[in-house]
Structures are given as C-alpha cells and as structure tokens.
Amino acid sequence: MDVSVKNIRKEFDRFPALNDVSLDIRSGELIALLGPSGSGKTTLLRLIAGLEQPTLGSIHFGREDASRKTVQERNVGFVFQHYALFRHMTVADNIAFGLTVRPRGARPEKAEIRRRVGALLEMVQLSGLEKRYPNQLSGGQRQRVALARAMAIEPKVLLLDEPFGALDAKVRKELRRWLREFHERTGHTTVFVTHDQEEALELADRVVVMSQGTIEQVGSSDDVYDRPNSPFVFSFIGDSASLPVELTDGAVCFDGRPIGIACRPDDIAPGKGTLFFRPQDVVLVDDPAAPALEGRVAASRRLAGTRIADLDIGRPGAPRHVEIEVPLDATAATGTNLRFRPTRWKTFAQ
Amino acid sequence: MAHERRRLHSPTTEAPAARYTLMALALLFLALFLLLPLAAVFIEAFRKGTGAFLASLGEPDTLAAIRLTLLVAGIAVPLNLVFGVSAAWAIAKFEFKGKAFLTTLIDLPFSVSPVISGLVYVLLFGAGSALGPWLKSHGIEILFAVPGIVLATVFVTFPFVARELIPLMQEQGTGDEEAALSLGASGWQTFRYVTLPNIRWGLLYGVLLCNARAMGEFGAVSVVSGHIRGLTNTMPLHVEILYNEYNFVAAFAVASLLAGLALVTLVVKTVLELHYGAEISAGRKH
Numbered sequence: 001m002d003v004s005v006k007n008i009r010k011e012f013d014r015f016p017a018l019n020d021v022s023l024d025i026r027s028g029e030l031i032a033l034l035g036p037s038g039s040g041k042t043t044l045l046r047l048i049a050g051l052e053q054p055t056l057g058s059i060h061f062g063r064e065d066a067s068r069k070t071v072q073e074r075n076v077g078f079v080f081q082h083y084a085l086f087r088h089m090t091v092a093d094n095i096a097f098g099l100t101v102r103p104r105g106a107r108p109e110k111a112e113i114r115r116r117v118g119a120l121l122e123m124v125q126l127s128g129l130e131k132r133y134p135n136q137l138s139g140g141q142r143q144r145v146a147l148a149r150a151m152a153i154e155p156k157v158l159l160l161d162e163p164f165g166a167l168d169a170k171v172r173k174e175l176r177r178w179l180r181e182f183h184e185r186t187g188h189t190t191v192f193v194t195h196d197q198e199e200a201l202e203l204a205d206r207v208v209v210m211s212q213g214t215i216e217q218v219g220s221s222d223d224v225y226d227r228p229n230s231p232f233v234f235s236f237i238g239d240s241a242s243l244p245v246e247l248t249d250g251a252v253c254f255d256g257r258p259i260g261i262a263c264r265p266d267d268i269a270p271g272k273g274t275l276f277f278r279p280q281d282v283v284l285v286d287d288p289a290a291p292a293l294e295g296r297v298a299a300s301r302r303l304a305g306t307r308i309a310d311l312d313i314g315r316p317g318a319p320r321h322v323e324i325e326v327p328l329d330a331t332a333a334t335g336t337n338l339r340f341r342p343t344r345w346k347t348f349a350q
Numbered sequence: 351m352a353h354e355r356r357r358l359h360s361p362t363t364e365a366p367a368a369r370y371t372l373m374a375l376a377l378l379f380l381a382l383f384l385l386l387p388l389a390a391v392f393i394e395a396f397r398k399g400t401g402a403f404l405a406s407l408g409e410p411d412t413l414a415a416i417r418l419t420l421l422v423a424g425i426a427v428p429l430n431l432v433f434g435v436s437a438a439w440a441i442a443k444f445e446f447k448g449k450a451f452l453t454t455l456i457d458l459p460f461s462v463s464p465v466i467s468g469l470v471y472v473l474l475f476g477a478g479s480a481l482g483p484w485l486k487s488h489g490i491e492i493l494f495a496v497p498g499i500v501l502a503t504v505f506v507t508f509p510f511v512a513r514e515l516i517p518l519m520q521e522q523g524t525g526d527e528e529a530a531l532s533l534g535a536s537g538w539q540t541f542r543y544v545t546l547p548n549i550r551w552g553l554l555y556g557v558l559l560c561n562a563r564a565m566g567e568f569g570a571v572s573v574v575s576g577h578i579r580g581l582t583n584t585m586p587l588h589v590e591i592l593y594n595e596y597n598f599v600a601a602f603a604v605a606s607l608l609a610g611l612a613l614v615t616l617v618v619k620t621v622l623e624l625h626y627g628a629e630i631s632a633g634r635k636h
Contacts, residue, residue, distance in 0.1 A: 051528055072534045084529035088547040098533035101543070153533055 001061055001156040001189050002027050003048060008057035010043055017043045019213045021057075025191065030183050032200035033193045035210035036236070041193045042161055044210070048191065049159050050074045061156055077150030077188075081162040083142045085134040091145050092117050092130035098153035120148040123182075140171040151186070160192035164199065176203055197237055201225065209233050231348045234276040241322040243293075243313065245275040247347065255314055260291035260341040268349045277342035279308065280325045285339040292339040295322060300332040311338060391609050394602035406600035407607075414580040415588035415604070421496070422571075422584060423564040426503040430560050434511025435553070439545075441512075442519030443527070453516070459508045467505050468573025471498055494576030499584065502570040507563045514556030515549055518630070522548055551626035555619065562615040566608055 003025040010018040018040045025031050033041040046052045048059055050071035058067040066074050085094050093100075095117045099108055108116065121127050124144040134142055143163065150158060163179065164172040180203055183190055194200050200207045201221040209216045209224055209232075217224055217233045228234040235242065243254055247270045251258040254275070263270075285292035295311030298321075302308075309332045312319035324340055326332050363369070396403055406412065440446070441453055459467060475492040476482050485492060492498045526548060530540040546553075568586040575582040583591065585604055592601035622630060 049532060051532065071528075071531050072536070075534070076532060078529070078532040080525050080529055082525060084525035086526060086529075086544055086547075097530070097535070097543075101530075101533065101535040101539045149529075149533065 003157055003189060003191070004060045005044070005048065006058050006060065008044070008047060008059065009055045010040075010047060010052060011055045016055075016213055018047070018054075021213070021215055023208060023215060023218065025189060027189055028187050029189055030180075030203065030205045031191045032204035032207045033191065033210060034197055034200040034207050035195065037195060038212070039210040040213040041195075041208075041210050045159050045161055045191060045193050048157065049076050049078045051078070075153060075156050077147075077153065077155030077158045079143075079146045079150050079158070079160040079163055081165050083134070083146040083166075085142055085146060085149070087134050089133075090130060091121070091126070091132050091134070091137070094134070094145055095120055095149045095152050097149060116152065120152055123151070123185075124148045138171075139167045140175055143167065143175060147182075151188075155188070158188045158190040160190070162194060163192055164194075164196075172199075179203065201237075209236065211236070228276075228346065231274060231276065234346060234348075239279050239323065240276050241279065241324070243275045243320055243322065244272070244350075245347065246272050252345075252347070254293060258291045259293045260285065261345065267347045272350045273347045274350060275342070275345055275347050277345040279323050280306070281344040282324045282340045282342050284326060284330060285341055288339070290339075292341045293322075294337055294339045295319075297332050297334050297336055297338055299334060300326070302328075307332060309338060388609060391602055391605050394598055395606040397602075398599050402599050403603050403606075406597075406603045409600065411580045411583070412588060412600065412604060415583045415585050416607070418496070418499070418583065419565050419585040422500050422503050423561055425500050426507055426564045427557060427561050429504055430507055430511050431553070431557055433508070434515060434556060434560075435549075437512040438515035438519050441516050442522075443524050456509050456512050456516075459506050464506055464567065464569030465573055468502050468570035470505075471501055471574050493574055494578065494582060496582070498574035499571050499582060502574045503564050503567055506567050506570045507560045510560035510563065511553065511556035514552050514559070514630070518549055518552040519545075549629075551622060551629040555622050555630050558615055558618055558622070562612065565611055 005021060005023040005025075008018055008021045009016060021040070021044060023044075033044060035041045043052060047054055048066075050066070050069065050073075054067060058065055060066060061074070086097065089097070092114075096113050099113050099116065102108075107113075117130070118127070121130065124147055126141060126144055126148070129137070129141070129145075134145070137145065147160075164175055167175065176199060192203075201224075204221070206218060206220055207224050208218050211232050216236075217229045219227070224233060224237050228237060231242070234240050245259075246253045246256075247263055247268060249270075250263045252261050252263060252267075252275060253259065293313055295313035296319075298310045298312050300307055300309040305328075306325045307328050307330070309324055309326050311322045311324060313322050314320045324338075326338070330338075332338060364372070437452070437456060441449060472493060473479055474481060475485060475498065477486070492501070526544050527540050530544045531537075535543065565584075566586060567584075568590075571584055572587055572590075575584065575587055577583060577587060577591065579591065585608055589601050589604045589608070592598075592604065
C-alpha cells in the first residue's frame with residue numbers, strides 16, 4: 001500500500017510540531033523516520049496511524065483519503081514504544097484482540113482465530129508462550145508479541161514507534177536483523193521511528209531525516225551519509241567537523257589563507273560559507289610550504305583501528321575544535337602542530 | 351569491645367531502649383484510643399446476653415434504619431462509581447481548560463465539614479429557599495426525606511472513587527487505549543476490555559471506602575434527615591437516638607453492626623493492598 005503524506009501541518013496549542021511536511025512512501029518499503037527528540041517524527045507516525053488529526057493537509061493510503069477515516073477504519077498495525085500489551089490478557093488473547101473485537105459478521109470463528117494466533121506466534125518465533133502473561137516475558141519477547149498483535153488485523157501499513165528503544169544493546173541488534181528479515185518475508189509497507197541513526201541507516205530502504213518539524217532529507221543510507229543536503233543532516237548523521245570558510249578565486253580559504261582545496265562545481269558560489277568534512281576524509285600534509293589547515297593537538301586517543309586527534313584550529317583567542325582521524329603511526333603528541341586537508345567535503349552557504 | 355558492639359546497629363536504627371519506648375508508646379496509644387472503645391462497643395452490646403442483642407436488632411425502627419442505610423448506600427455508591435470513573439477518565443486522559451479546577455473541586459467534600467455539606471442542602475431546598483415553595487407546591491419532598499439523605503451522602507462520599515482512580519489512570523496513560531483503538535476496537539469495547547480491567551482493583555478499593563463512608567456518615571445526614579423514627583433515621587442517627595434514650599444495649603447493638611462493617615472493610619482493604627498494591631494508587635500515595 002502506497003502512503004502519501006501531503007502538506008501536513010500539525011499544531012499543539014498553536015505551536016507547530018510539523019510544518020508543511022510531504023512524503024511519498026512506496027508500497028513494500030521499509031522507511032525510517034530519523035531525528036532528534038522534538039523533531040516531529042513520532043507526531044508524523046501518529047498522524048499516519050490516525051492517533052492524531054492534522055491541522056492542515058491530508059494523508060492518502062493508495063488512492064483513498066485516509067485522513068477522513070478514524071483510527072479504527074484505517075486498519076494500520078501500530079507497535080508502541082512500550083508495547084502497550086494488555087497486561088491482564090494472555091499472549092494469545094493479546095494477539096487475538098483485534099479479531100475478537102470485530103462485529104459478529106466480520107469476526108472469524110473461534111477455531112479460526114486460534115489457528116491465526118498460532119500462525120502469528122510461529123512467525124514471531126514465540127510458539128508455546130500462548131498462555132503467558134506480558135509480565136512473564138522479556139522485553140524482546142514483548143516487542144514481538146506487540147508486532148504479532150499488530151499483524152493479526154492484516155494491516156495495510158505497519159507503523160513502529162521507537163521499536164527497539166526500551167531494549168538493551170544486544171537484544172536490540174538481534175531484533176534489528178530479525179525485523180529486516182521479517183519485513184522481507186511479509187513485504188508490508190513499514191514505517192518506523194528512531195533517534196538511533198545506526199539503526200535507521202542499517203535497517204531502512206530510505207531514511208527520512210527530520211528536524212524541528214520539517215523533513216530535511218529523504219534518501220538511502222548512502223544518500224544521507226555521503227550526500228547530505230543540509231548542514232543539519234551533515235552534522236546529525238555520522239561524525240563531522242565544520243569550519244567557517246570563504247570561497248575566493250576558486251579556492252577555499254580559512255582565516256584568510258587557502259587551505260589547499262579547490263572549489264568544485266557543487267560548491268557554493270564565492271562568498272562566506274561553512275565547510276563540512278568527516279574525520280576520516282582527511283589527509284596529513286607534510287610539506288610545510290603547501291597550503292593546508294593547521295591545528296594544535298589538544299588530545300589524541302586510540303579508537304579501535306584508528307587514532308583520533310582533537311585539534312584546535314585558527315586564532316589562539318577563539319580556536320575551532322575539530323576531530324580528525326590520523327594514521328596509527330603518525331606522531332600526534334599533545335601540543336604539536338598537525339597539518340591536513342580534507343579529501344571529501346561539502347560547503348554550505350551561511 | 352563494648353564500645354565496638356554499640357556501633358554495630360545500622361545508622362538509621364535507634365538504640366534498643368529508644369526503640370522499645372517508641373513501640374510501647376504507639377501500642378499504648380492504639381490500645382487506649384482504638385482497641386478499647388471498639389471492645390467497649392461489643393461488650394456493651396452483649397451486656398444483657400445474645401437474646402437482648404438480637405431482640406434490640408429486631409425492633410421495627412432499627413430494621414427500618416438498617417434498610418434505609420442499605421438503600422442510601424445502594425444509591426449513593428453506584429452514582430459515585432459512575433461519576434468517579436467518568437471524572438477520573440476525563441482528568442487522566444484528556445487535556446481541557448479548567449482541569450485543575452475540577453480536580454480541586456472533587457476534593458471539596460473532604461475539606462468541608464459534613465455539617466456544612468448538610469446545611470448546603472437545607473439552604474438549597476428548605477422552606478426559606480428559592481426552590482422550597484416550588485418543590486412544596488409540586489409535592490416533592492427532599493429535605494427530611496430519603497432524597498435529601500441520598501443527596502447529602504452522595505456529596506460527602508463524592509471524592510472516594512475519583513481520588514483513587516485519577517493517579518492510577520494518569521500513571522497508566524493512554525497507550526493501552528490507543529493500542530486497542532488501532533486494533534479496531536470501538537470506544538465502548540476499549541473501555542470494557544482494556545480500561546476497566548486495568549483499573550478494576552483500584553475501583554474496588556475506592557468503592558469499598560466509598561461504601562464504608564456512605565453507611566457511616568453522620569454529620570451531613572443528621573442535618574437533612576429530620577430524625578423521624580422508622581422513616582428518615584439511618585443507622586448512625588438511630589444509634590444516637592437510642593443512646594440519648596438510655597437504651598444502651600440497643601444503641602450498642604446497632605453500633606456493633608457499624609463497627610463490624612468497619613472491620614470487614616479494613617480486612618478487605620488490607621487484602622487488596624497486599625495483593626494488588628501495584629494496581630491501587632491509594633496504597634502508595636495517600
């Protein structure tokens with residue numbers, strides 16, 4: 001089921017939580033809504049589900065205008081951050097809930113419900129736990145029961161709010177892979193909310209990066225990591241360093257001096273801007289005469305297979321703090337000066 | 351060595367002498383002010399034997415008082431059950447203007463003397479009030495009749511269910527309800543199969559306290575009842591009348607019924623707190 005969000009605005013007490021957001025989700029896609037807290041990602045998910053009503057704009061499921069429908073009529077599978085399992089019902093009753101509350105005509109027979117619950121439990125690999133209560137399950141098991149419960153109503157769209165947020169790191173990694181496989185098997189259009197970029201980049205077909213109630217960028221993991229389209233996305237996704245620069249005469253200058261990188265067609269027009277690069281996309285410059293960025297090593301630390309150097313760049317009065325990766329054998333003693341230049345970078349106008 | 355040993359008890363524990371003094375004081379106080387009077391009620395009730403006890407309970411006026419008390423509680427408790435659940439639902443699950451005011455208002459009966467609560471109804475429905483003559487001309491009796499007693503009781507027992515449920519429902523949030531709705535359940539189904547089971551023990555606890563107060567209320571009911579024997583006397587009022595007539599055995603016999611109710615309430619309350627502490631807010635927050 002295609003889902004398209006059209007010019008959605010959502011206000012809470014006149015404060016806009018979402019501002020003119022549009023998004024097209026293709027059928028069968030696994031989409032991540034990624035952003036810091038307060039970026040509106042959960043609000044967008046709840047709007048798609050029908051748990052909130054938009055102030056302006058509409059949401060379409062296929063050709064249908066879903067925004068005219070109630071949450072019950074939309075037939076979405078929603079998995080809540082804290083699972084919201086019904087604590088007084090067994091696992092089987094939880095999963096069957098969406099079927100047992102249907103009006104008599106649409107309700108499957110008891111035996112059929114039992115069969116479907118069995119099949120769903122098998123799908124989430126929890127067979128044999130029918131009679132348990134939610135408080136007798138581990139976090140990961142509860143998460144999967146919540147997923148099975150949402151799947152029981154054969155939803156058009158599966159929506160997950162911070163699906164791994166309440167789990168410990170190890171279970172989180174396992175479930176992440178499991179969810180990916182689950183999605184490949186069932187092929188449901190799936191949208192999940194996360195603030196964990198690693199999770200979003202690893203799991204999703206496309207990542208929607210959000211900030212302050214707007215969508216900053218939509219793209220594959222490669223797109224948002226390698227071709228960020230805004231300073232926010234560059235600094236939010238992955239590690240990065242930024243410096244105020246000026247582009248003149250085809251060269252990028254910092255503190256009035258060229259730093260040894262030439263302007264490319266996709267750089268901004270001459271003038272003031274901000275230079276972004278990633279710590280690993282730099283090369284050390286040994287020739288003292290060659291133009292380069294120069295910084296004083298404030299500290300350096302070993303990080304797995306690399307060494308990270310913290311540099312203070314620029315005037316002594318107001319240095320800019322920048323982190324770069326240096327080869328393990330490079331001397332980066334505290335107090336010495338290091339010269340380097342970015343090999344991959346992006347400039348944004350100020 | 352002795353010096354070493356004295357320091358071994360935990361820093362927040364007092365020396366044994368202080369501990370035993372405190373415990374003895376508390377127990378003495380309890381015995382003097384709670385257990386002794388309670389025992390006195392039962393001793394007085396049975397002073398002239400079981401026969402006299404039963405005979406005094408069999409008096410038509412006493413039976414009428416018991417019936418009236420059951421009737422009043424039977425009306426007031428369900429009313430406050432419905433009101434309490436709806437008020438708690440509104441306050442815990444929705445945002446609206448005047449919410450803080452409503453919360454404060456619910457507590458009003460707790461902060462007002464019961465006599466004032468009764469007087470309010472006298473002022474509202476009495477002969478001197480604006481409504482009084484109209485009621486009289488239409489033959490509607492409220493004061494010095496059952497409706498007035500029910501109204502006063504409802505007023506006084508108003509907060510019990512709501513106060514119990516509000517913190518409980520606030521803590522539980524709306525997640526379960528949203529889950530049920532997203533699975534296609536209607537509003538009523540969501541309430542019936544999700545909300546109600548989540549609050550059932552807290553609700554029972556609130557109803558229990560509400561009932562105990564409804565049956566035991568004296569002040570407010572005393573003002574509106576008119577003390578008509580066999581007609582508008584509830585059990586607590588009847589106890590007073592019998593006592594003032596020096597009919598001690600009968601007075602204490604009826605009082606022992608109320609005391610028995612209190613004991614049963616206490617036991618059920620303790621059992622609820624023991625087994626469902628997590629699902630009862632009062633156990634932790636009051």
